[in-house]
Amino acid sequence: MQALEGPRRMDALIAILDSYDEDLLGAVDAEGHLVISVAERMRDVAGQLERGEIAPANLDEVWEWWSTLVMAFVEAYEIEDVQKLAAVAPMGSENAQFPTLADMRYLQALQLWLDAYIGERRSGSTAQDVEAAFVEVDIADVQAERFAGA
Numbered sequence: 031m032q033a034l035e036g037p038r039r040m041d042a043l044i045a046i047l048d049s050y051d052e053d054l055l056g057a058v059d060a061e062g063h064l065v066i067s068v069a070e071r072m073r074d075v076a077g078q079l080e081r082g083e084i085a086p087a088n089l090d091e092v093w094e095w096w097s098t099l100v101m102a103f104v105e106a107y108e109i110e111d112v113q114k115l116a117a118v119a120p121m122g123s124e125n126a127q128f129p130t131l132a133d134m135r136y137l138q139a140l141q142l143w144l145d146a147y148i149g150e151r152r153s154g155s156t157a158q159d160v161e162a163a164f165v166e167v168d169i170a171d172v173q174a175e176r177f178a179g180a
Contacts, residue, residue: 057099064103066151072099073144079129080137086121086128100140107147112139 057068075096078084084092104112119136121128129137 054095054098054102057095063151064099064147066148068099069103069144069148069151072096072103073141073148076100076137076141076144080134080141082129103144103147104140107143109143112136112143115139 057065059065071093075084075089075093078092079086079089089096101116103109104116115132115136119132120130121133121136
């Protein structure tokens with residue numbers, strides 16, 4: 031389990047967001063970090079998805095850039111746990127029933143990492159270990175569920 035230390039590649043978050051839309055650069059502060067209020071909103075939307083208050087098909091109506099911001103956050107901070115889950119979570123694809131176990135674990139892990147990020151940014155810390163807050167996820171369980179339904 032790695033500590034959450036900020037973008038691991040120089041200007042990674044800015045480069046990723048700028049490649050989608052220049053307006054997304056407002057989600058990044060002067061230091062190249064995701065703005066806390068944006069991270070809070072990302073976490074809130076993930077929670078609404080997890081609770082079934084929002085369907086993946088309606089994400090664009092709620093916040094059209096949520097998926098792009100999540101992808102950029104996870105990629106820029108190289109959060110392997112969430113990357114692995116994202117790879118197996120169908121998140122409401124046409125061939126999948128939402129939510130699957132993979133979707134739920136993905137959304138839970140994302141929320142935990144966003145909570146850790148928000149806590150670190152508020153405290154001013156740059157390398158706080160978030161292992162105690164993160165529940166390890168057994169990727170094999172998630173993959174087994176995904177392929178059992180195929």
